[in-house]
Amino acid sequence: MATRRDHLIDTALRLFYQQGYHATGIDRILAESGVAKMTLYKHFRSKDELILAALQLRDERFRNWLMAEMEAASPDPVERLLAMFDALEQWFLGRAFKGLGFSGCAFINAASEFADQSHPAHRLAAEHKVRVVEYLEKLCREAGLTDPRTTAEQLALLKEGAIATAQVRNMPEAAQSAKQMARVLLAAAA
Amino acid sequence: MATRRDHLIDTALRLFYQQGYHATGIDRILAESGVAKMTLYKHFRSKDELILAALQLRDERFRNWLMAEMEAASPDPVERLLAMFDALEQWFLGRAFKGLGFSGCAFINAASEFADQSHPAHRLAAEHKVRVVEYLEKLCREAGLTDPRTTAEQLALLKEGAIATAQVRNMPEAAQSAKQMARVLLAAAA
């Protein structure tokens, strides 16, 4: 086990993701992690700071996972872009993050619970999405597309649509639907 | 003014939408609506029932608004489908629902806060999304598309992606980005 602090963030991330940020109480996190309350408040000033730490961990883990999946699929940038949707499908089916299941996107959820655009959690969510689209843009540029920025934004929008559809309607097949659309768009953008 | 009950639901919908379901307390709804607590519990068994009533109202208002916008745009079914994204843009800019602003999709938000698929609020959210896609499918069929079901699902996915992008990243222009993608897909589906 890593440090007490890491264990706390890990448990918090799991519960916040599965149950929501407001719906998850500090006491529950402490009970499930086996950490004392004073230890929490030694490492974090408040519950909000713990939420931010959990989101930062999620950003790191999610992007590392996604990039690894895409890069393992093929050396070709276009194939890598399309592989994103296969990775999403695995995620939707609960096969991506051990012990987490699929409860939508932690960042869409955060932006929804912390609606104010200037709330730190909402800003973290926006930053996460920007980082993902920047990675997609890099691949679009490697693929020699004429407008990598626009195509990356399109693919990112497809990703968000697939996530929301999979979560609300319980439709993991949204990933392949989005992949099919991505194929058409990539063909048109070549 | 309509009945006390309607006024209560209307205020609840506004606060739930702007601040979230868990984050909004009963007392706040009562204070802003000027209704007594016992009146609430005469009409609804619990806060959860009030949430469901608010979501039902939202479903009705949102679909009526969307269909009216699309049908006012043109008599042509394909044009109507494309007009959905112009309507979304107005919504994202806060010009659609008087006094509400834009805080994402009330149903995506609900599905996120009530993650359990069997929770009544989550089910209502899924039903809302299905009703929208059924309307899109009707238009796709009127347009004589070869696979109206698939195209309707694709357009619905674009809609969800635009909503999530507009909310998390504060990017109302996601609507036009999605419209451009819809054009390509509709051309390929003719």
Added chain:
DNA sequence: ATATAAACAGACAGGTCTGTCTATTTGTCA
């Protein structure tokens, strides 16, 4: 072994939450 830091359990304060109750006022209709 001993000093120092970290984590522990658990009580506590002060606030908020939902939901219930009583007693009073308002509104409506005949």
Added chain:
DNA sequence: TGACAAATAGACAGACCTGTCTGTTTATAT
């Protein structure tokens, strides 16, 4: 005017919330 229904204010219970505090135990490191 008088009767009946609806809505009112406000107190209350019981649970939960975040965050603080005290005193004790456990690790670590020299």
